[in-house]
Amino acid sequence: LNYHMTKFVLSAPDIRHLPPDTGVEIAFAGRSNAGKSSALNTLTGQKSLARTSKTPGRTQLINLFEVADNCRLVDLPGYGYAEVPEEVKRKWQKSLSEYLQKRDSLKGIVILMDIRHPLKELDQNMIKWAVDAELSVLVLLTKSDKLASGALKQQLSKVRDSLKSMNADIQVEVFSSTKKVGVELVKNKLNHWFNV
Ligand code: GTP
Ligand code: MG
Numbered sequence: 688l689n690y691h692m693t694k695f696v697l698s699a700p701d702i703r704h705l706p707p708d709t710g711v712e713i714a715f716a717g718r719s720n721a722g723k724s725s726a727l728n729t730l731t732g733q734k735s736l737a738r739t740s741k742t743p744g745r746t747q748l749i750n751l752f753e754v755a756d757n758c759r760l761v762d763l764p765g766y767g768y769a770e771v772p773e774e775v776k777r778k779w780q781k782s783l784s785e786y787l788q789k790r791d792s793l794k795g796i797v798i799l800m801d802i803r804h805p806l807k808e809l810d811q812n813m814i815k816w817a818v819d820a821e822l823s824v825l826v827l828l829t830k831s832d833k834l835a836s837g838a839l840k841q842q843l844s845k846v847r848d849s850l851k852s853m854n855a856d857i858q859v860e861v862f863s864s865t866k867k868v869g870v871e872l873v874k875n876k877l878n879h880w881f882n883v
Pocket of ligand 2: 723724725738739745746762763
């Protein structure tokens with residue numbers, strides 16, 4: 688697949704506004720500010736395909752992008768702390784959990800965590816849920832450019848060990864949108880999940 692050909696489809700406030708539930712969707716999930724939207728822009732080589740911001744809570748809708756026919760990427764709102772009113776957050780958290788639970792075309796999930804603050808309780812819940820739901824899962828430790836290589840390796844093995852002790856057989860890799868680390872690996876993984 689040529690990820691640079693990815694096009695924006697639509698932003699939906701809830702699952703009723705999504706296009707027909709056919710083909711394959713792969714969603715980017717994680718705490719607010721983890722770098723989900725930035726990762727999508729990096730993968731697709733497009734600076735502002737998905738909207739990013741310093742302020743946690745930037746993405747508030749379910750954003751769909753089409754890589755090719757029946758192959759879609761989904762930028763989701765974050766979970767956890769966000770600088771938005773409680774009422775707004777409640778609404779989008781509801782559509783987020785509805786999307787995750789009801790969307791049949793959702794086949795894979797990339798769970799992104801800031802490498803400096805990995806595996807918070809909500810991340811662990813998301814990982815357990817995705818494993819139970821039998822989704823394909825890839826965990827990315829984002830903003831790897833923020834750590835020196837020693838600290839980076841230490842964080843990576845810490846997270847891998849924790850997931851093993853959770854009995855979750857999941858691939859964990861480092862990623863940086865700024866330094867373009869992990870980009871080819873993610874593309875290969877997505878190709879595999881899209882079955883191309
Ligand atoms: P929400 O939509 O609010 O849930 O956030 P998000 O997970 O989509 O994060 P977003 O991509 O908007 O990035 C949040 C902030 O982190 C922005 O200021 C980005 O510039 C920054 N950021 C994202 N990826 C990286 C990275 O790889 N390295 C560094 N240094 N900063 C990054
Ligand atoms: Mg976002």
